Amino acid sequence: MQVFKTYFRIIFHTLTSLIIYFVVFLGISILISRYNTQPTNTDFTETKIRIAIINRDGESSVVKGLTDFLSQKNTIVDIEDDAEKLQDALFFRKVDYIAIIPRGFSKDFKAGGSKSIEKVIVPGSTTSVYIDMQIDRYLHTSDIAINYSRLDEGNQLTLVSESMAAKADVEMIAKTSSNGFIGYIYYFNYFAYVMLSISILGISTIMIVFNQPDLRKRNLCSPLKLRSMNFQLVLGSATYSVACWLITVIFGIAIYSKQLLSSGLLPVLMLNSLVFTIVCTSIGFLVGVLIKSQNAQAVIVNVLSLGMSFICGVFVPQAILGKTVLRFASFLPAYWYIRANDVIGSQSFKTDYNKLLIPILIQIGFAIMIFSATLFISKQKRTANHTNLK
Amino acid sequence: MIIRVQNLVKRYGDLLALDHFGLEINEGEIFGLLGPNGSGKTTAINCMLSLLKYDKGTIEIFGKPMTPDAYDTKRNIGVVMQNVAVFNELTVLENIRYFCGLYVSDKTERSELVEQAIEFVGLQDFRKFLPKKLSGGLLRRLNIACGIAHKPKLIFLDEPTVAVDPQSRNNILEGIQRLNREGATIVYTSHYMEEVEQICSRISIIDKGKTLATGTKDELKSMIKTGETMSVEIFALTDEDIEAVQGLPYVTKVTYDNNRLSVHCSGGKHNLIRLLDKLKERDISFGRVFSEPPTLNDVFLEITGKELRD
Structure with missing residues (x-):
């Protein structure tokens, strides 16, 4: 098993680069795990603020419309227009905002005057900003309706009410809870980048070394059978890849032990990551057969690992990526790995196994295809060398 | 007869690299293949080692046809290539151990052979050195050690002294003669006539892929009209x-x-x-x-x- 032993002696020489990848990966993972221990709300629920409206202007369409609009958005509290009572209401937090419509406001507003609605707020209150914005929005819309619509007063009020009631449709594409669950899914997503980098780097280094023409000639002159040499190289690569996978998974369990074990998703995450590890191994072999120099190797490692990670959803969730990008990414194995991870994260595979099975089978298909291409290219090169080696 | 090559023809496209090339090498000889650069020496060796396909002819080594699968024959052959062929990532000791390990499976025997090879080429003080830390001469010696550590009966040395200083060259030539004295048959290619004249018992002069003359140096000199x-x-x-x-x-x-x-x-x-x-x-x-x-x-x-x- 000389080739197998030598495999790991050579790997030992690239250990520095491999450790850097691991350290960066673990560092980021640990940071994210810390960050995710603080719950982050991802839902939005409109809250109502308690406000009081003091109308000193009397009845008018503008005042009525504004009062109706504010009462839809907030909780209106009735308070007598008395300075002491108003101050008490604020002091005891009966209300957060008091809007005072001054005398002559409606007339002035219709005439395009500068009279504004007065307010009394709790000092330093942030919620008051929302009410300011609501009042500004309403008055601004009313101003447009009054001055540009040519409608009568009743219809102006209806138009403003309809405009203020208009809402944008929001569809929730993905929803993740805030109990730390996202952390280990992110860890396993980021695993794709690390595994691509270290597999291509490690395996292609070995292939480049063993494919050096002079070394290859020397090996071919020996009684070592070509089949045995190839077998030892494959065995070495498999051992190396599985070791990297195992180390990464163990670290993942160490960082997210509670959430991972309680979720019951660990076995499927391990399965998916193992299948992706096989894909990475095949890519490593292909790169090793195609390139000759270690300078080219450094470029290829970065282009493949970073490129695939960016467009397949390792760094940016697939839900955020554009359709064209995703369509292109679907021709790459990392896309299916991330997709399987997302399915595992949403747990939707529990009701429909195909959702998980299909991405995993596609990854296996990629691995078989890349391995076959590698063998074909390798055989072509060998045949060419045997004919014109010089 | 250790090697018998008959009517070997090798073409690289339109270029005729070996033109009905032939030679016979006896046991215990240091056989020199002498010819200018591009004369076909390395091509002939690559064909003999089954590293290259050839168009015509027969090659027998140890009385058996030489093929890529002739593993028993390969077990008794040592090869020192023209270019240094070692792992840059392994130390001197690890390199020799690796190549010796391809031929010798017994660990104890292998360790002894590796030590002997290190002593033979005088690399005792450089065991843990990486190849990039060695001088050109020492690197050549490591290249030789990797090819001869398993004590082969037949050794191919393809221009082992190219780009080597005179002192290292003498060491290498002395080492080759010592290997021969210890029983190995040597096939030595060079375009340095002084080297070939110094160490080879029989010589074949080749040019344009053809064997022009074969014999001892005296026999070759007596073939020509030129005298002293x-x-x-x-x-x-x-x-x-x-x-x-x-x-x-x-x-x-x-x-x-x-x-x-x-x-x-x-x-x-x-x-x-x-x-x-x-x-x-x-x-x-x-x-x-x-x-x-x-x-x-x-x-x-x-x-x-x-x-x-x-």
């Missing part, structure tokens, strides 16, 4: 004196330049004595006298009409 070249320091010489020397038997060419008389002969014996007698007879005083026998370069020159290093 004599030089004599003389301070004064007339045209009549030169004509008299020209009239001596076997003399083919006489030149006198910078007080040095050069006399080229086409063979014959006692040419120097005859020349000195003639000088005495004509009362010509002379200083230092030199006599150079024909070299392999003369052989090559006469056979091909060009210098070996053209």
Whole structure:
């Protein structure tokens, strides 16, 4: 098993680069795990603020419309227009905002005057900003309706009410809870980048070394059978890849032990990551057969690992990526790995196994295809060398 | 017979690299393949080692046809390539251990052989050095150690002294002779005629993929008309004196330049004595006298009409 032993002696020489990848990966993972221990709300629920409206202007369409609009958005509290009572209401937090419509406001507003609605707020209150914005929005819309619509007063009020009631449709594409669950899914997503980098780097280094023409000639002159040499190289690569996978998974369990074990998703995450590890191994072999120099190797490692990670959803969730990008990414194995991870994260595979099975089978298909291409290219090169080696 | 190559033809497209090339090498020989760069030496070796397919001919090593699957035959062959072929990532010791391990599975035996190889090439103080830390000469020695550590019966050395300093070259040549004394048959290729002349018991001169002549160095030299070249320091010489020397038997060419008389002969014996007698007879005083026998370069020159290093 000389080739197998030598495999790991050579790997030992690239250990520095491999450790850097691991350290960066673990560092980021640990940071994210810390960050995710603080719950982050991802839902939005409109809250109502308690406000009081003091109308000193009397009845008018503008005042009525504004009062109706504010009462839809907030909780209106009735308070007598008395300075002491108003101050008490604020002091005891009966209300957060008091809007005072001054005398002559409606007339002035219709005439395009500068009279504004007065307010009394709790000092330093942030919620008051929302009410300011609501009042500004309403008055601004009313101003447009009054001055540009040519409608009568009743219809102006209806138009403003309809405009203020208009809402944008929001569809929730993905929803993740805030109990730390996202952390280990992110860890396993980021695993794709690390595994691509270290597999291509490690395996292609070995292939480049063993494919050096002079070394290859020397090996071919020996009684070592070509089949045995190839077998030892494959065995070495498999051992190396599985070791990297195992180390990464163990670290993942160490960082997210509670959430991972309680979720019951660990076995499927391990399965998916193992299948992706096989894909990475095949890519490593292909790169090793195609390139000759270690300078080219450094470029290829970065282009493949970073490129695939960016467009397949390792760094940016697939839900955020554009359709064209995703369509292109679907021709790459990392896309299916991330997709399987997302399915595992949403747990939707529990009701429909195909959702998980299909991405995993596609990854296996990629691995078989890349391995076959590698063998074909390798055989072509060998045949060419045997004919014109010089 | 250790190696028998007959009618070997190898083409690279339109280029005929080996043209009905043949040779026979006996056990215990240091057999030299001498020829200029591009003459087909390395191609011939690559064909013999089954690293290259060839178009025609037969190759037998140890009496068996040589094929890529002839693993039993390969077990007894050592190869030292023209280019240094070692792992840059492994130390000197690890490199020799790896290549020896391809031939010898027993760990104890392997360790002994590796140590012997390290001693043989004098790399004891460099065991833990990476190849990039070695000088050119030491690297060549490591290359040789990797090829001979398993004590093969037949060793191919393809220009092992290229780009090596004179001291390292002498070490390498002495080492090759020692390997031969220990029982190995050596096939040695070079375009340095002095090396081939120094160590090889039989020589094949090849050019343009053809074997031009094969034999011992004396046999090769006797094949050509060119004989020894004599030089004599003389301070004064007339045209009549030169004509008299020209009239001596076997003399083919006489030149006198910078007080040095050069006399080229086409063979014959006692040419120097005859020349000195003639000088005495004509009362010509002379200083230092030199006599150079024909070299392999003369052989090559006469056979091909060009210098070996053209």
